[in-house]
Amino acid sequence: MSGLPPQVRGTIVTMGTFDGVHLGHQAILRDVRDRARARNGCTALITFDPHPLRVVRPEAAPPLLTLPDEKKEILAQLGLDYVAFISFTLELSRYSPEKFVEDIIVPRFRPAEVVIGYDHGFGRGRSGDVSVLERLGGIHGFEVSVVGGVEADGSAVSSTRVRRAVASGDMEGAAAGLGRPYSFGGTVIRGLGRGRTLGFPTANLTSPPPEKLVPAEGIYAVCATLGSERLEGLLHLGPRPTFAGSPPAIELFLLDFDREIYGERVVVDVLHRLREVRSFASGDDLVAQMQRDLADGRDYFREMRT
Incomplete structure (x- = not known):
């Protein structure tokens, strides 16, 4: 598993599955870009393939809004400096939040700041939350910022909500959450x-x-x-x-x-x-x-x- 080039340091990092790259995801990525500009630094997104649930609970894995190539194409238009697709395995699913930060985020992405969505969970069983990440940031020397949710048509945008719209044929509802058809x-x-x-x-x-x-x-x-x-x-x-x-x-x-x-x-x-x-x-x-x-x-x- 490779990381950023060795000369790249002080990055603004975000992470998550980002299925659909919907308006909520886009708000996080805008925040990442803004913070990187303020620091004169680089941006990096850590994402996963396959979807984590396909590994840990295949029976509960949702159908994908964006296949990996589709997600890459969308992300390429959003002005990020680096996007890392990490292979999600059973071994990785067992990483504690501490191990994920210490073995992957810090040495491979060298963050000055980690930006996450308000509902993001990471590490084994999604046990890592904002407070855990802030504690780890204090140990490893990076700041933590949280981006709130985005609403469309009066309710929070999520991959689950967009999937529900697509599955029912409500393509206008899906587009409202995605920001595109x-x-x-x-x-x-x-x-x-x-x-x-x-x-x-x-x-x-x-x-x-x-x-x-x-x-x-x-x-x-x-x-x-x-x-x-x-x-x-x-x-x-x-x-x-x-x-x-x-x-x-x-x-x-x-x-x-x-x-x-x-x-x-x-x-x-x-x-x-x-x-x-x-x-x-x-x-x-x-x-x-x-x-x-x-x-x-x-x-x-x-x-x-x-």
Whole structure:
């Protein structure tokens, strides 16, 4: 386990899982940057992969809002000098707060100050809290600062709250907590071509890894990033009950777009749930509903632009 370059000292350090990098996390990182500027020092974030609960209580581990690569991409935009992804193992889970500070934080990150969220716990069983960290700071010569919670729509932002919103299809609620739309990525693969025969050619996407949280089944208005293009579209997420035997799918219909994109990577920002998945008596009934969905989607995007 490596740390910062040896010449880097007096850092402003924060730590945590930071799943989602939501508005509460962003407030901590802003505070870290401000304190580093005041000290003319560097910033460092210590985070973990996999999620600690996947190691200590796999049955209770939540699905992830951000996969490691997604988290790295978001963090890269937030102006930190160093981000360390520490492999979370059973051995590490048994570290006492004292051992974690003495063996990892102090020698590898050499902090002048450690900044944590108001509800942060660290060390075995999350037994390290603010008072423990302040005591250890007194021993090892670093200061401790605590950042309070952030509210959105009248309640505290948390990864749990954002997960609940995504899982229920409340994409506006998820975006309110994240400060950005909820997204996932996939590669375009060949499907059965049924969408094209119905007049709605869709791009079938590979499913995200099983640990990634996928929104509730439904039809969504989305924005898709394809290379340098940003495209509006509709997303079918889940089963296809109208056609017996069809497996669940992630199907993306891009508005006013007609190009072969097999094998290309797409990142989908899921913006608004238009409706639930339903079964239709015939293909004609499904096409009529898809036309209504398209009209609703265009109305949604028109309102978004005004």
